[in-house]
Amino acid sequence: MTKQxxxxxxxxxxxxxxxxxxxxxxxxxxxxxxxxxxTVDIVxxxxxxxxxxxxxxIPYWVSGWQPSLLLGIALAVxxxxxxxxxxxxxxxxxxxxxxxxxxxxxxxxxxxxxAVPYGRMQLVDITRGPIARAVGxxxxxxxxxxxxxxxxxPGLPLADAERLxxxxxxxxxxxxxxx
Amino acid sequence: MTDFxxxxxxxxxxxxPLFRGGLAVLIIAGVIIGNFRDxxxxxxFGEPDFGVPSEADFEADAxxxxxxxxxxxxxLGGAALVLLLIVGGFWLSWRMHTFRITDEVVEVxxxxxxxxxxxxxxxxxxxxxxxxxxxxxxxGAAKLEVSVAGNDANVQLSYLRSGDADALRREILxxxxxxxRSAIADEVVPGSEVLDPSGAPVLDATGAPTVAGAAGGxxxxxxxxxxEFLAPELDPSLVEPESVxxxxxxxxxxxxxLSEAAVGLVIASIGLAVAIAIxxxxxxxxxxxPALLGxxxxxxxxxVRSLRYSIAATPDGxxxxxxxxxxxxxxxxxxxxxxxxxxxxxxWRPFGWWQIAVNRAxxxxxxxxxxxxxxxxxxxxxxxxxxxxxxxxxxxIATDEAMPLLERGLLSPGGxxxxxxxxxxxxxxxxxxxxxxxxxxxxxxxLLRTGAIWRALTIVPFPRMQSVSVRQGPVLRxxxxxxxxxxxxxxxxxxxxxxxxxxxxxxxxxAVASAAIRxxxxxxxxxxxxxxxxxAAPAAAPAPTDPTGAPA
Numbered sequence: 001m002t003k004q005x006x007x008x009x010x011x012x013x014x015x016x017x018x019x020x021x022x023x024x025x026x027x028x029x030x031x032x033x034x035x036x037x038x039t040v041d042i043v044x045x046x047x048x049x050x051x052x053x054x055x056x057x058i059p060y061w062v063s064g065w066q067p068s069l070l071l072g073i074a075l076a077v078x079x080x081x082x083x084x085x086x087x088x089x090x091x092x093x094x095x096x097x098x099x100x101x102x103x104x105x106x107x108x109x110x111x112x113x114x115a116v117p118y119g120r121m122q123l124v125d126i127t128r129g130p131i132a133r134a135v136g137x138x139x140x141x142x143x144x145x146x147x148x149x150x151x152x153x154p155g156l157p158l159a160d161a162e163r164l165x166x167x168x169x170x171x172x173x174x175x176x177x178x179x
Numbered sequence: 180m181t182d183f184x185x186x187x188x189x190x191x192x193x194x195x196p197l198f199r200g201g202l203a204v205l206i207i208a209g210v211i212i213g214n215f216r217d218x219x220x221x222x223x224f225g226e227p228d229f230g231v232p233s234e235a236d237f238e239a240d241a242x243x244x245x246x247x248x249x250x251x252x253x254x255l256g257g258a259a260l261v262l263l264l265i266v267g268g269f270w271l272s273w274r275m276h277t278f279r280i281t282d283e284v285v286e287v288x289x290x291x292x293x294x295x296x297x298x299x300x301x302x303x304x305x306x307x308x309x310x311x312x313x314x315x316x317x318x319g320a321a322k323l324e325v326s327v328a329g330n331d332a333n334v335q336l337s338y339l340r341s342g343d344a345d346a347l348r349r350e351i352l353x354x355x356x357x358x359x360r361s362a363i364a365d366e367v368v369p370g371s372e373v374l375d376p377s378g379a380p381v382l383d384a385t386g387a388p389t390v391a392g393a394a395g396g397x398x399x400x401x402x403x404x405x406x407e408f409l410a411p412e413l414d415p416s417l418v419e420p421e422s423v424x425x426x427x428x429x430x431x432x433x434x435x436x437l438s439e440a441a442v443g444l445v446i447a448s449i450g451l452a453v454a455i456a457i458x459x460x461x462x463x464x465x466x467x468x469p470a471l472l473g474x475x476x477x478x479x480x481x482x483v484r485s486l487r488y489s490i491a492a493t494p495d496g497x498x499x500x501x502x503x504x505x506x507x508x509x510x511x512x513x514x515x516x517x518x519x520x521x522x523x524x525x526x527w528r529p530f531g532w533w534q535i536a537v538n539r540a541x542x543x544x545x546x547x548x549x550x551x552x553x554x555x556x557x558x559x560x561x562x563x564x565x566x567x568x569x570x571x572x573x574x575x576i577a578t579d580e581a582m583p584l585l586e587r588g589l590l591s592p593g594g595x596x597x598x599x600x601x602x603x604x605x606x607x608x609x610x611x612x613x614x615x616x617x618x619x620x621x622x623x624x625x626l627l628r629t630g631a632i633w634r635a636l637t638i639v640p641f642p643r644m645q646s647v648s649v650r651q652g653p654v655l656r657x658x659x660x661x662x663x664x665x666x667x668x669x670x671x672x673x674x675x676x677x678x679x680x681x682x683x684x685x686x687x688x689x690a691v692a693s694a695a696i697r698x699x700x701x702x703x704x705x706x707x708x709x710x711x712x713x714x715a716a717p718a719a720a721p722a723p724t725d726p727t728g729a730p731a
Contacts, residue, residue: 023650116645
């Protein structure tokens, strides 16, 4: 590492306050998921978190040892934080249909952006959980030959999900490639 | 050469039931007859003394009982019936086990009561493996396995005559390559037209190859020449291709001895010796013996399997051979390699040895030394061998121009060498490899270089990658770093590069995403011999449709 590069990196670090740090894609027209999904997500976490928190209190309930109360409290705080952040987390989910590929993003703390060429599609799955069905939402999964692709778009109104599925199948057909 | 590929149903080698476990029945029958021999002789020629209770075993008692009760004929009849059922069952299972190879599929039907029918599409073939387990090999039989994408998605033809298996492989590969007109015509995807060089759309699927010549046009003529050239008698691949890499026994044994498993074995043995010396309890041996035996067996298998390793280029892909007693010999058609990793365990470094593994779409559930062979393409080799094998596996990427770049990807300690490396601020996350941890892009693929101690280079060809992602967590964000993950089919290789500059990561993400689209539309390797006419037709690239039908 030469002095010059060190100096350059030092200035870079200095200027780092104005440069973006997160992985944002400017100029991408993100489609957001339905705000109703916030409710679905919260209810899901309430049920799951409630069970986990209740389980966390079992050691205290059995032993009566005061410090073991911390486990349950910690779980309760954790899940409450997760629930409090749900609206932001849901707003962070987005997808964009570009000319030849599907862009999908999610996460605020752990950001992830995926690009999948349409031609790589193996199948499209639409699933509906009981809570999502109550508010008329569905979940769309785009499956490729790679298990790690992980494109799962939640919180789509059923009609939209079905339209999106048909669209994806149609464009995948015209761009079909080998494996 | 064989008439197996004529689209009709055929049967397997007549001795198939014997090889498929029937041999065990014969051996058991032999053992029983051997044990009873004395008794039989005694029965017919000797003086039977029934009243005396002997030290004879249960079988003998049973026999005496039968004789005493005068049931001998019934017993013999029963035995004959059982034998008849077994033989009849074998014969029936052989008779019901049929296969056929058409222009599009390879299909196997089997089973007497529970029928199974398995079909594999020829254009989805990921590899054809001919294996010869020891005993069938003695009888000149071989197993032909056509693997298609998926978990254990193999169509097995076991067993065939050795020579037939080789010939059949060539024929299946020829059919799969798209060399025939009918096969090419099937490739016409809706919404696009494949044009032959004369400009006329190829729409007439001439099913019978004999009339293909009458289809006219330059393409038809070329194909005729091609078929003539590839006719079995003139087939250049009939000559067993010579291996381009020679496995030196010394290197193989040395690399095995210096592998992590062997070192672990030595450390465990020393630990055991020390423990015994301290406690004086010799029985400690039994606690660890199974593990030692297991690892030792694994290492020996590795050596034995790889002793006769060979790799060669054929017109229909790379042929990789393994095995000393039981051999297996697999042909990987072009474009079936989803990613390649060249890596070097730490102890191999003084000797300059490397190993090459690949990700493939077809996976076997076989584990250990046997399963490993499916993904390990070069068990050990020096830099020259690595170059040769990479040229075979990735002809589009390992070109002469790109070779120096690839070598820097393996050997370079890092710095300004054509790779975009992690910035200095990533030092806290990549203690030793910060200077080396980086990527480079070629026209046909992406190279990810990682590790300063365990050096590795991962190569993903663009036409094979499925998707790409960029990630950033709470540790990377303050440092303005990000990680990029190129997704391929599941396998031993994960193409991930962590802790690179945010801008560089976004640039890589964008470049890989667009290159993947570009390459996927022009790639024709899945019909490798059809690539000439299909490549001449730009219409094969689909016209982008307007995504206005998308939901809001």
